[in-house]
Amino acid sequence: MPTAPTLYWQEGSKFVQDIISSCPFLTEPYIPPHWWGKSGHIQTIVYAKLGRVSSPFPKGERHHVVLPDGATIIYDVFQPHRAHESGGDYTITVCPGIANSSEASYICTFVNYAQENGYRVTVLNHIGAIRSVKITSSRIFTYGGTEEFHTMIQEVRQMYPGTNLIACGFSMGANIVVKYLGEKPKNQQQFLCALSICQGYDVNHATSLLQDWRYLRRVYLYAMTANQKGMMTRHQDILMDQKLLQTCDIDAEKIYSSTSLIEIDELYTRRRLGFESLQEYYSWCSCQPFMHDIEIPLFLLNAEDDPIIPMPLVDVAKDYAIKHDKSLLAVTKHGGHLGYFEGQGLWADPITWLDRSIIQYANAIVAFHIRGKL
Numbered sequence: 001m002p003t004a005p006t007l008y009w010q011e012g013s014k015f016v017q018d019i020i021s022s023c024p025f026l027t028e029p030y031i032p033p034h035w036w037g038k039s040g041h042i043q044t045i046v047y048a049k050l051g052r053v054s055s056p057f058p059k060g061e062r063h064h065v066v067l068p069d070g071a072t073i074i075y076d077v078f079q080p081h082r083a084h085e086s087g088g089d090y091t092i093t094v095c096p097g098i099a100n101s102s103e104a105s106y107i108c109t110f111v112n113y114a115q116e117n118g119y120r121v122t123v124l125n126h127i128g129a130i131r132s133v134k135i136t137s138s139r140i141f142t143y144g145g146t147e148e149f150h151t152m153i154q155e156v157r158q159m160y161p162g163t164n165l166i167a168c169g170f171s172m173g174a175n176i177v178v179k180y181l182g183e184k185p186k187n188q189q190q191f192l193c194a195l196s197i198c199q200g201y202d203v204n205h206a207t208s209l210l211q212d213w214r215y216l217r218r219v220y221l222y223a224m225t226a227n228q229k230g231m232m233t234r235h236q237d238i239l240m241d242q243k244l245l246q247t248c249d250i251d252a253e254k255i256y257s258s259t260s261l262i263e264i265d266e267l268y269t270r271r272r273l274g275f276e277s278l279q280e281y282y283s284w285c286s287c288q289p290f291m292h293d294i295e296i297p298l299f300l301l302n303a304e305d306d307p308i309i310p311m312p313l314v315d316v317a318k319d320y321a322i323k324h325d326k327s328l329l330a331v332t333k334h335g336g337h338l339g340y341f342e343g344q345g346l347w348a349d350p351i352t353w354l355d356r357s358i359i360q361y362a363n364a365i366v367a368f369h370i371r372g373k374l
Contacts, residue, residue, distance in 0.1 A: 002029035005301075005330035008318045013325040015297070018373070020328075022364035025357040032334045033343045040305025041216065043336025046348070056112040060102065060123075065151050070137035074125040075152040076102040077159075078111050084118030086366050089163045090192075091120040091156060095149050095173030097198075097338065099141070099227055101125035106170070106338060113355045119362070120163065124152050124173075128231050135235045138244050142269060143172055143203050144285030146180040150187070153180075157190060164369065166362050167194040170338060171308075174199035175287045178298070182290025192374060193297040193365045195358055198338050200309045201316035203285040207262050215307045225261050232256075232264075239268075248272050288316055297326040297374070299361050301354075303335035 169177030
């Protein structure tokens, strides 16, 4: 029987009460496709392998920024198809999931839907994720590195000084967004709110759980590892430069024979970044220490049947939500990892419950902003 999301928030918060009243998706049941939508595995696999149904491919303007270390940050800007119904200027800044970019089908679908609803959208392309673009330094994306996202935000602020920003992170990208906003108070300037979608909150804990065979998490880890190794192979001339390997004591053969992201992190990433141990690197990655410094409204979403992010990881979000009067955690019974498909029979609708929910929440925040309630 489909049910409405379970909500966690600070008891008595008038702000959250108003948000709940303004967002029907928070009180109405999420109804997944009848035949397969109640399986978190199928939802996740459909998202990962097939993507969104009839996914559009929005046309944006690509921007490049070269950092002092020679790394090139690439982000895309997609203009709204029509003016926002409020008449204001609003930009959703997106940080995709692991090894993803603006070319991922779920990002394409969301971007197009946001454009149709009057939002400008900027999307960070994680370094190394776009197959057609060569990297220009040994830097690739990390689970908690915020410099690339910060660079995009600074560029957007300069290009559109009068816009109101809304941050949205998916999976690993949500960890980066939350960490970035909490690192420095000034990072929250111009942001009306932030949305964290299907993230794991604590990288140390998440990586240990991913190695468990329960709910086939080890299988998902293997698939993500294969994807990561494929990306590293495409850029091996730079990532496996002999001088870098010798300086950082990196064994390329061991990396390419590794069977998990944890091995790659131990053999390559933490050494390249100069961390003494893997635990130290993962602690640096996690957004958890920074969450409590976020003052803007923060919406968090997870699914009980997410095979990649098990419920013990969501305890961090529950603790945060009940202690902050502008935060709200919604936990759905179904949805998988970034799935949230809707539709009748065997077919899913092009626009997902997730796409609609993000825009519905954003519209509620815009309305509050106009009325001076933020």
